[in-house]
Amino acid sequence: MARAIRTLLKGGTLVTMNGDRHVGVGDLLMEGDRIVSVGAPTRKKVDHTIDCSGRLVIPGLIQPHTHLCQTLFRGFADDLVLLDWLGQRIWPFEGGHSHASLYTSALLGAAELLRSGTTAILDMATVRHTDAVFEAVKKLGLRATIGKAMMDQGHGLPAGLRETTDASIEESLRLADKWHGTENGRLRYAFMPRFVLSCTEQLLVRSVEEARKRGLILHTHASENSEEIMQVRDRCGADNVAYLHGLGMSGEDTVFAHCVWVTAAEQRILADTKTSVAHCPSSNLKLASGFARVPDLLEMGINVGLAADGAPCNNNLDAFTEMRLAALIHKPRFGPTAMPAKTVFEMATLNGARALGLSDEIGALEEGKRADVVVVDHRQLHAAPHAEPYSVLVYSARASDVEHVWVDGVQRVRKGKVLGVNVKRLVNQANAHAQAIVAPLL
Numbered sequence: 001m002a003r004a005i006r007t008l009l010k011g012g013t014l015v016t017m018n019g020d021r022h023v024g025v026g027d028l029l030m031e032g033d034r035i036v037s038v039g040a041p042t043r044k045k046v047d048h049t050i051d052c053s054g055r056l057v058i059p060g061l062i063q064p065h066t067h068l069c070q071t072l073f074r075g076f077a078d079d080l081v082l083l084d085w086l087g088q089r090i091w092p093f094e095g096g097h098s099h100a101s102l103y104t105s106a107l108l109g110a111a112e113l114l115r116s117g118t119t120a121i122l123d124m125a126t127v128r129h130t131d132a133v134f135e136a137v138k139k140l141g142l143r144a145t146i147g148k149a150m151m152d153q154g155h156g157l158p159a160g161l162r163e164t165t166d167a168s169i170e171e172s173l174r175l176a177d178k179w180h181g182t183e184n185g186r187l188r189y190a191f192m193p194r195f196v197l198s199c200t201e202q203l204l205v206r207s208v209e210e211a212r213k214r215g216l217i218l219h220t221h222a223s224e225n226s227e228e229i230m231q232v233r234d235r236c237g238a239d240n241v242a243y244l245h246g247l248g249m250s251g252e253d254t255v256f257a258h259c260v261w262v263t264a265a266e267q268r269i270l271a272d273t274k275t276s277v278a279h280c281p282s283s284n285l286k287l288a289s290g291f292a293r294v295p296d297l298l299e300m301g302i303n304v305g306l307a308a309d310g311a312p313c314n315n316n317l318d319a320f321t322e323m324r325l326a327a328l329i330h331k332p333r334f335g336p337t338a339m340p341a342k343t344v345f346e347m348a349t350l351n352g353a354r355a356l357g358l359s360d361e362i363g364a365l366e367e368g369k370r371a372d373v374v375v376v377d378h379r380q381l382h383a384a385p386h387a388e389p390y391s392v393l394v395y396s397a398r399a400s401d402v403e404h405v406w407v408d409g410v411q412r413v414r415k416g417k418v419l420g421v422n423v424k425r426l427v428n429q430a431n432a433h434a435q436a437i438v439a440p441l442l
């Protein structure tokens, strides 16, 4: 058998995110899908050598809350509050998706994510055609844990989003059987009830049961908006996170997006159960949802990752924007020492890996881990001079500084170009599909 391909990244500044958070100039060797040496020069024969001198070599960035299904709707749902944004725009739009439009939406989003240095995501699809999201992600080689949005309740939903409890569970199981663990383990399935207001109690309980039986992650939106939590209180007689916890939806295998409006008691639940939180600063600002108390959550030992959410509530998917915002927006309330750059970079790497249950595999440049690696060329006007790397990465670097990206040791971005996709054609297809869905509804 031929030996695996070896790629040597030579002479870059390695921001390892290992246990010691070692940062230093050195070489990194990938062999097959693994990182096999970090820091030291190698005597092994290599197939490709990439000069990384003057650049930063970082672990691929990880976003534990995205919606590739919504990328087509970027710019068509601006300046609305959450429940109107959903009811007036996003749900009707998602209901208009065909397999082909969803594939294009996911391809566009996956290409944007790779181009900006994100190598792994936790992605909530829409109710139908979720195979299309898997197919697009498979084509571009992104690492993704994906689930169909489950919603068996709600007024005024378009036909494309209505489903029964049984149908929702059955379709989730079919997708899990088909996709979980495929593509060298890069693709995985997770159970994703959309949020409490879209789900019957039966659907939530059964999701927990089925996910636990199979060792799959549970993911939902929780306590994003003040009106949402009031409606949950009216309907369920409990606070949102407390209600989900009461149904068994909490724990190391559970990721809640947002957690803007959580009580002190609910913060305690998150900490005690080791439930992860996905902080989405752009989305929380744009939908006027509020400010999650992230410094408090981190202080309590809660695992908080960083994510862009969907394109229509951001409107970009790049993790650099989210890192910068996460570092900035909490300082007026918590003081200038809150959310230092190193902490924020940990959120975008290590904490994301933990949320996905993949701490042993990704999130750091360490021997034996998956070769999900990004080279950032920060020799740019906006990033000079070169202060310590965390400061550069969080406060001044931009998504466009991403030069090369590997996932599982396979190069997916070279010199700023996403491999395997014709960007001009993709943008044209995205425009055509978006117009076809959006125009009759606006």
Ligand SMILES: [Zn+2]
Binding pocket: 065, 066, 067, 221, 257, 309, 310
């Ligand atoms: Zn979301």
